[in-house]
Amino acid sequence: xxxxxxxxxxxxxxxxxxxxVLMAHGGGGKLMHQLISQMFLPTFDVPTSLQHDxxxxxxxxxxxxxxxxxxxxxxxxxxxxxxxxxxGALAVYGTVNDLAMAGARPLxxxxxxxxxxxxxxxxxxQIIQSMRSAAQIANVQIVTGDTKVVDxxxxxxxxxxxxxxxxxxxxxxxxxQSVRSGDAILLSGDIGxxxxxxxxxxxxxxxxxxxxxxxxxxxxLVLELLAAEIEIHMLRDLTRGGLASALNEIALAAGMSIEIxxxxxxxxxxxxxxxxxxxxxxIYIANEGRFIAFxxxxxxxxxxxxxxxxxxxxxSNSCACQIGRATDNNTMKGLVTMVxxxxxxRIIDMLxxxxxxxxx
Amino acid sequence: xxxxxxxxxxxxxxxxxxxxVLMAHGGGGKLMHQLISQMFLPTFDVPTSLQHDxxxxxxxxxxxxxxxxxxxxxxxxxxxxxxxxxxGALAVYGTVNDLAMAGARPLxxxxxxxxxxxxxxxxxxQIIQSMRSAAQIANVQIVTGDTKVVDxxxxxxxxxxxxxxxxxxxxxxxxxQSVRSGDAILLSGDIGxxxxxxxxxxxxxxxxxxxxxxxxxxxxLVLELLAAEIEIHMLRDLTRGGLASALNEIALAAGMSIEIxxxxxxxxxxxxxxxxxxxxxxIYIANEGRFIAFxxxxxxxxxxxxxxxxxxxxxSNSCACQIGRATDNNTMKGLVTMVxxxxxxRIIDMLxxxxxxxxx
Numbered sequence: 001x002x003x004x005x006x007x008x009x010x011x012x013x014x015x016x017x018x019x020x021v022l023m024a025h026g027g028g029g030k031l032m033h034q035l036i037s038q039m040f041l042p043t044f045d046v047p048t049s050l051q052h053d054x055x056x057x058x059x060x061x062x063x064x065x066x067x068x069x070x071x072x073x074x075x076x077x078x079x080x081x082x083x084x085x086x087x088g089a090l091a092v093y094g095t096v097n098d099l100a101m102a103g104a105r106p107l108x109x110x111x112x113x114x115x116x117x118x119x120x121x122x123x124x125x126q127i128i129q130s131m132r133s134a135a136q137i138a139n140v141q142i143v144t145g146d147t148k149v150v151d152x153x154x155x156x157x158x159x160x161x162x163x164x165x166x167x168x169x170x171x172x173x174x175x176x177q178s179v180r181s182g183d184a185i186l187l188s189g190d191i192g193x194x195x196x197x198x199x200x201x202x203x204x205x206x207x208x209x210x211x212x213x214x215x216x217x218x219x220x221l222v223l224e225l226l227a228a229e230i231e232i233h234m235l236r237d238l239t240r241g242g243l244a245s246a247l248n249e250i251a252l253a254a255g256m257s258i259e260i261x262x263x264x265x266x267x268x269x270x271x272x273x274x275x276x277x278x279x280x281x282x283i284y285i286a287n288e289g290r291f292i293a294f295x296x297x298x299x300x301x302x303x304x305x306x307x308x309x310x311x312x313x314x315x316s317n318s319c320a321c322q323i324g325r326a327t328d329n330n331t332m333k334g335l336v337t338m339v340x341x342x343x344x345x346r347i348i349d350m351l352x353x354x355x356x357x358x359x360x
Numbered sequence: 361x362x363x364x365x366x367x368x369x370x371x372x373x374x375x376x377x378x379x380x381v382l383m384a385h386g387g388g389g390k391l392m393h394q395l396i397s398q399m400f401l402p403t404f405d406v407p408t409s410l411q412h413d414x415x416x417x418x419x420x421x422x423x424x425x426x427x428x429x430x431x432x433x434x435x436x437x438x439x440x441x442x443x444x445x446x447x448g449a450l451a452v453y454g455t456v457n458d459l460a461m462a463g464a465r466p467l468x469x470x471x472x473x474x475x476x477x478x479x480x481x482x483x484x485x486q487i488i489q490s491m492r493s494a495a496q497i498a499n500v501q502i503v504t505g506d507t508k509v510v511d512x513x514x515x516x517x518x519x520x521x522x523x524x525x526x527x528x529x530x531x532x533x534x535x536x537q538s539v540r541s542g543d544a545i546l547l548s549g550d551i552g553x554x555x556x557x558x559x560x561x562x563x564x565x566x567x568x569x570x571x572x573x574x575x576x577x578x579x580x581l582v583l584e585l586l587a588a589e590i591e592i593h594m595l596r597d598l599t600r601g602g603l604a605s606a607l608n609e610i611a612l613a614a615g616m617s618i619e620i621x622x623x624x625x626x627x628x629x630x631x632x633x634x635x636x637x638x639x640x641x642x643i644y645i646a647n648e649g650r651f652i653a654f655x656x657x658x659x660x661x662x663x664x665x666x667x668x669x670x671x672x673x674x675x676s677n678s679c680a681c682q683i684g685r686a687t688d689n690n691t692m693k694g695l696v697t698m699v700x701x702x703x704x705x706r707i708i709d710m711l712x713x714x715x716x717x718x719x720x
Contacts, residue, residue, distance in 0.1 A: 008485070010485075013485070015481050021479040023509050039488065044471070059467070068419070068428070073472065074473070076510050107417075111404070114434050117380075117381060120379065122368045122379075124399075125368070125371040125399070131403075149382070155514070156515070161523075165525060357511065
């Protein structure tokens with residue numbers, strides 16, 4: 001490996017095509033998917049069974065001991081404060097939600113800060129107060145951490161990493177591989193708010209109403225569904241890449257076809273309006289408090305009732321609904337199709353390129 | 361909290377004195393200690409019992425289930441590659457070592473990347489190959505991760521966060537509070553190499569020999585000591601702030617006096633020479649593969665034999681030795697004193713200000 005050219009040839013990402021990291025490599029779409037699936041996962045020999053928002057781990061060979069969920073995310077959102085949240089709350093909820101997506105009860109978080117020299121101390125204070133409050137709301141304890149400072153101009157105010165551990169409260173395996181033909185796809189609320197909230201602040205867009213991020217912890221609702229014995233096959237929160245990218249990843253990993261109906265997807269009027277002005281499609285916009293659940297069709301109504309009655313901070317869960325289903329349609333294997341508002345069926349691809357950088 | 365002035369008054373760091381984050385807030389010395397002990401720990405209500413390199417956690421109320429160690433560190437070292445290591449290996453060993461310092465067997469790591477737009481893809485490839493190899497050497501599995509990309513000029517190539525979980529393999533509580541008067545303080549090898557290796561590359565210093573970083577995983581050696589029933593009271597790896605800062609933190613937390621002898625501290629001749637040229641004291645220099653252990657004096661020789669015979673990659677453990685002891689000298693409570701080479705006893709303070717930024 002001493003000849004750098006030989007070494008580069010072994011890189012699974014074609015270096016001639018992508019000699020440098022692009023913004024899109026972090027955008028939640030095709031390039032990020034390629035980076036993770038071709039470079040990171042094979043290099044670290046991560047078994048398919050662990051490739052989820054949170055890895056589910058056996059701590060000891062004995063099955064007396066509980067299964068652990070373990071996850072991490074770094075947060076680089078810009079601006080640091082936005083309507084409905086800030087980087088600190090996001091760093092807590094995002095990691096809590098990844099644990100919830102593995103059917104786990106979040107217990108402990110770590111918090112690691114990369115501060116840029118010159119960050120106002122009062123900004124740091126405000127952010128960690130927000131983390132404290134988010135941790136209380138999400139019922140998790142921050143137990144360990146780290147602080148690094150980088151020179152002015154070598155960071156961007158503050159980046160936060162949180163990792164989380166939780167106890168899996170579900171005997172079934174929640175994963176793409178568990179999706180079955182006929183499963184109903186349930187969406188927990190309206191989509192598009194987080195991305196549009198960030199975009200509006202960043203671009204100085206003045207809409208008639210201030211669109212608030214949907215950032216919220218999801219674990220309580222998931223645990224309620226599990227406690228009600230809803231047979232959840234798969235869960236995914238709809239962050240970078242939005243609903244469309246999440247569905248594509250699941251269709252691909254499950255080897256299933258996914259069919260959704262645009263008419264059924266709840267999008268607030270102001271979000272829809274902002275999307276039209278900005279030229280975005282809400283199904284690609286990042287959310288920070290929304291998820292999809294794959295459940296047997298027979299349990300869909302019961303699950304939706306729980307979702308709708310869940311005591312959330314606003315009425316956003318009231319519009320939880322079924323947006324489609326998984327099928328074993330062989331000609332459409334691994335693909336997502338959507339019936340549009342005007343009744344046309346088209347294939348929905350994963351996000352390609354970069355839509356909204358640094359959304360989380 | 362709507363009036364920002366009132367809000368700032370509640371900040372435990374005096375904002376008038378420190379209106380902005382300084383490099384020294386990440387330097388491992390007094391300011392970092394202040395930031396963590398006055399701002400982070402009280403805000404997150406972290407119990408004293410968890411304030412260690414890794415938090416030791418109960419997963420379930422039953423004591424049938426094993427205790428979990430959980431830790432995190434972000435790595436921002438500059439340059440990314442240096443003699444004896446690189447940011448990838450450091451990110452694996454550093455977190456493995458924090459778990460080891462809690463008496464835990466490291467099992468799983470997360471890996472989260474903050475990439476700067478424009479980072480050469482080949483650099484990323486080289487770094488993750490190094491992480492893979494370090495994980496194999498340290499016998500841990502990387503199971504979950506995250507990738508973010510920030511705009512060019514808003515990062516510095518690559519920052520890596522790793523979090524780690526492990527199983528505590530020791531019934532006794534390893535903590536500063538467990539240190540007893542009369543405990544021997546054992547040092548696992550020579551000090552100062554990591555910091556000087558980084559500094560030499562960064563400043564383009566050409567010493568006669570290339571000084572290699574001491575970066576190495578420490579868990580195997582710690583587990584060997586535990587298996588040999590060495591009654592370890594406290595462990596600490598000697599990273600930012602070096603030996604002097606580690607001893608100060610322990611003296612303070614334990615409410616003990618610590619006495620060490622400079623003549624007993626192994627420092628390689630080339631490291632000593634470089635320190636003299638650069639005006640550094642080796643006891644403040646960061647290491648990435650060295651630790652101190654507090655053990656009963658009666659077990660010191662047995663522990664040192666194990667340390668010296670440990671199958672490390674080089675002979676660096678051969679100079680493991682006792683450098684001092686803890687006492688309950690009341691007039692010196694919370695202080696570290698050192699008998700210097702010329703026989704003078706002086707108080708050794710925690711690192712103050714910033715010595716070597718971005719060392720890890």
